[in-house]
Amino acid sequence: MRDTSRRRRTAGATGKALVAGALLVLAVPGSAYANSASVTVRTPGATAGPSVADSSVSADAACAGGLVSGGGIDQAVGTGAGVNGNHVLGSEPSGDGSTEYTGTTGVVGTDVAYWIAKGGSGGQVNSSFSTTPYTMCLSSTLIDHTQVVMNKANTPTVAATVGLVTATCPANTVLLGGGALVSPANSGNLKVIGSFPTFDDSAHDYGRKAAADGESNPDSWSAVGWDNSANAADETYAYAICSGSGINVSGVTVKVRNSEAAGPDTASTGQNATATCGSTDGTLVSGGAAVSGGSPTSADYAGPGSAGDHLNGAFPSDSSGNPVADGTTTASSWTAFAHTGGMASTTNHTDAWALCANDGV
Template sequence: MFKGFVRRAAAVKALAVGAVLAIAVPGTAYANTVGVTVKTPGATAGPGSTFSEISTHADCAGGLISGGGINQAIGTGSSSNGNHVNGTGPSSDGSTKYLGSTGVVGTDVTHWLAIGGGGGATNETYAYAVCSGAGINVGGATVTVRNSEASGPNTATSGQTVTVGCGGNDGKLVSGGAAISSGDVTGTDFTGPGSGGDHLNGSYPSDADGNPVADGTTTASYWTAYTHTGGAGSSGNHSDAWALCANDGV
């Protein structure tokens, strides 16, 4: 489990802001009533020991996940050195990552995992889930979760890129996730990476080759994870990427 080492008290406030957009059409005005709610359980203590990791989660009581995030309250002191993100992605039950063969691994996700890693200090880790709110009819919508995994990285100062995309009938890419772990997705939950320096460097929308999409792109359909070992060698690592694809049947 990841452990956080900053003893400084941290307070996080999530503000939900509703915005109404009026679109001018001859003789008619339409209001955008889409709403979202950010959910967080607050601080989860940890990682609580050096060179370990911790898992926490945020959940949607109603509605579907459209994305999520992680924050480690590491501050700027010397105790922050080495603390890093190991994973942020969807979960089937709020405690484990999706297991099974790569490809479609789930639908209509309502849980988001945050995996924090510790170097030489302890810390606090926060998980966030962005849930569909009032004004969004999710009755006819399906969110498909796709996964891709690759072995590594294990060599010191090396990285691994993994890309996964939405299928032809999956709809549009709405979000994604990424992680580095010692467990492979076919049957093992998150376990600490092989070295305390292993970490996640990137989790972003991309093209099929893993290149980040440009500002203003409206056709992104892939998500890429970029992981790294740090300065020490490792063993048994696997890198995962998840894509969340939404289809309302229209």
């Protein structure tokens, strides 16, 4: 850190020049502080299951003495029979590691320290099914409190239609990450197919169009539910993780990085996409994932080509898409993994988003 202590004034022109030079150095814009945001990834490893058709399994990861800025899920599907059955039901913040925020909408939690990963099975299961949770534990000089905003909607109630809901951060806060959940958990056909950063403005159709690569400071998070069949009881929940109220966030920039891959379109196959924070973007604090029938950053979210298409992963990774280990402090990429059902699909796209935070001023 630059020594800003007062220097003794010396006589003569040389002393005056030195003082003037010091003042010029101090006046350089943006040079006062470096990015202090850092993240440690925590994961307890895989939880086996579901082992029964039309059921679910939950696992959580905890931040000990830290703040959750985001979290993720990675599912194993195995090979052979049943590989299409495992799917994401939820990737969501929690206050205690087991309780889900599903009640009244609005600010539902502050300074949360847990992340829940929830997997569900369809009509078939595989002995290799498992669900692994990840939580991003944030430390920052400027952001020392967080709050979770939840929004929900009774959707999708029509088969193979997009059920989208958006949660928006309060004014004068910054979005750090977000999550998604669908219920009921035992329907077998209901799943999360999208969880991504966005903006509550007309250019993004108020959350229906995702934040694009290179955009800064999104203020909202959208979740997308998808069901093979019509179910009047379906609910989709969106969670936005925002900085705490009353915090000066004028020096915080959150940069969005997005990567998109074509597919998966062949039955019983998968596709991944990996987004990476650039060297000047800041620290990876969270990420999102989607499988859709179009490019969600350039148009309103479109459903995938088949009713059985689903997500199996949204997690911190290396640049090659491999999940990082517990305790990693250098993760800079986020990977999405999408999978088809037992039927061939068309025009699918897999998207990953990385949110990169810089709290320097």
